Amino acid sequence: MILSNGTLSCVHCPGIAAVTVGAAEVAGSLPPATLSPTGHVVVAVCLGFIGTFGFLSNLLVLALFCRYRALRTPMNLLLVSISVSDLMVSVLGTPFSFAASTRGRWLIGRAGCVWYGFINACLGIVSLISLAVLSYERYCTMISPTLANSRNFRPALGGICFSWLYSIAWTVPPLLGWSKYGPEGPGTTCSVDWKTQTPNNVSYIVCLFTFCLVLPFSIILYSYSKLMLAIRQVSSVSSVVTRHREQRVLLMVVTMVICYLVCWLPYGVAALLSTFGPRDVLPPEASITPSLLAKFSTVVNPFIYIFMNKQFYRCFRAFFSCTTPERGSTFMTFSRVTKTLRTVRRDKDHPVSAPAPSTAAPSPNGLHESSQGTNHVSSTLPTIRDCSQTSAPISPRPKVVLVAHYSA
Numbered sequence: 001m002i003l004s005n006g007t008l009s010c011v012h013c014p015g016i017a018a019v020t021v022g023a024a025e026v027a028g029s030l031p032p033a034t035l036s037p038t039g040h041v042v043v044a045v046c047l048g049f050i051g052t053f054g055f056l057s058n059l060l061v062l063a064l065f066c067r068y069r070a071l072r073t074p075m076n077l078l079l080v081s082i083s084v085s086d087l088m089v090s091v092l093g094t095p096f097s098f099a100a101s102t103r104g105r106w107l108i109g110r111a112g113c114v115w116y117g118f119i120n121a122c123l124g125i126v127s128l129i130s131l132a133v134l135s136y137e138r139y140c141t142m143i144s145p146t147l148a149n150s151r152n153f154r155p156a157l158g159g160i161c162f163s164w165l166y167s168i169a170w171t172v173p174p175l176l177g178w179s180k181y182g183p184e185g186p187g188t189t190c191s192v193d194w195k196t197q198t199p200n201n202v203s204y205i206v207c208l209f210t211f212c213l214v215l216p217f218s219i220i221l222y223s224y225s226k227l228m229l230a231i232r233q234v235s236s237v238s239s240v241v242t243r244h245r246e247q248r249v250l251l252m253v254v255t256m257v258i259c260y261l262v263c264w265l266p267y268g269v270a271a272l273l274s275t276f277g278p279r280d281v282l283p284p285e286a287s288i289t290p291s292l293l294a295k296f297s298t299v300v301n302p303f304i305y306i307f308m309n310k311q312f313y314r315c316f317r318a319f320f321s322c323t324t325p326e327r328g329s330t331f332m333t334f335s336r337v338t339k340t341l342r343t344v345r346r347d348k349d350h351p352v353s354a355p356a357p358s359t360a361a362p363s364p365n366g367l368h369e370s371s372q373g374t375n376h377v378s379s380t381l382p383t384i385r386d387c388s389q390t391s392a393p394i395s396p397r398p399k400v401v402l403v404a405h406y407s408a
Contacts, residue, residue: 035285041101068318093119116181118181123167170208170212192205255308
């Protein structure tokens with residue numbers, strides 16, 4: 001009994017304290033939480049909301065993509081890749097931080113903390129790289145010398161594989177000794193070790209922010225700025241309905257990028273302050289809020305797909321009403337901008353004068369050749385075809401004169 005009391009009284013001694021901390025690390029426990037009980041409850045409620053709605057909304061996007069063939073386009077395939085990563089965060093990451101917040105401490109040990117930090121960092125980078133790949137694919141489609149094939153999934157699949165492999169390449173090094181994963185904030189979540197200010201750790205963080213945040217965002221800004229210029233160039237030659245479609249899709253993508261940055265930029269700023277600022281510069285409340293915003297991106301993206309994208313919205317209504325989706329506009333909206341832009345450039349480079357209308361009756365062979373020529377023009381220049389149907393010259397034989405007039 002005396003020995004036991006002596007042992008308990010020496011727990012606060014420096015040497016015994018070091019042994020106790022070392023034993024705790026071997027056992028897998030983490031530093032105690034520093035939030036108040038009420039703060040942990042608030043964080044748990046937020047994580048429960050994020051995990052539930054993130055799981056359901058992303059699962060709905062995947063169900064719509066699998067249910068309706070019209071949604072299976074290369075552009076939507078890249079969006080589905082983002083939904084897969086967000087869904088995995090809701091399943092493999094958020095439940096553990098939710099359970100830790102309900103108990104006020106991390107529950108699955110040091111190895112679980114490393115696993116949690118790796119999974120969340122990898123899937124978060126996948127989302128940002130996928131957005132960069134999506135914007136670059138649209139830019140390449142615009143400047144390509146040939147018309148984009150709406151059923152060519154090879155570039156989209158290559159972009160998806162690149163985004164996942166790129167993310168893995170930047171999140172594996174902490175497992176091998178270049179920096180490390182550890183607890184963050186109040187100790188109920190884990191991520192890259194932002195606080196250890198050693199050359200090994202700081203060099204990794206600088207590279208991570210340069211190649212996984214600054215570079216992808218620069219690609220996004222460059223690509224979509226080029227697309228906005230392209231839309232302005234075709235605004236004078238395309239119909240009002242077409243311009244509305246182009247602007248709507250562009251608004252969807254820009255909104256998605258802005259929401260992603262609003263969710264992740266505070267987290268990046270907090271991480272940089274923890275790395276390069278004074279020690280414990282951020283209180284626990286200020287450190288957990290950016291982490292919650294970053295996880296909230298898993299809820300925001302699916303709502304952008306459904307309510308701002310007419311493709312998904314039509315299928316969303318048909319899915320819950322058990323009806324067939326309404327036929328709407330084409331699903332390759334950006335390709336329309338590309339086609340019209342190339343048409344404008346070709347007209348500027350090779351101006352063609354309009355032939356004088358013929359008054360002679362066309363021969364049967366001439367009618368056959370004229371119909372072939374008209375079909376060719378209609379397949380490559382849809383905007384000119386739409387305009388010609390409303391401005392055809394009046395004649396006693398409108399059908400024959402119309403075909404003969406546009407035979408050249």
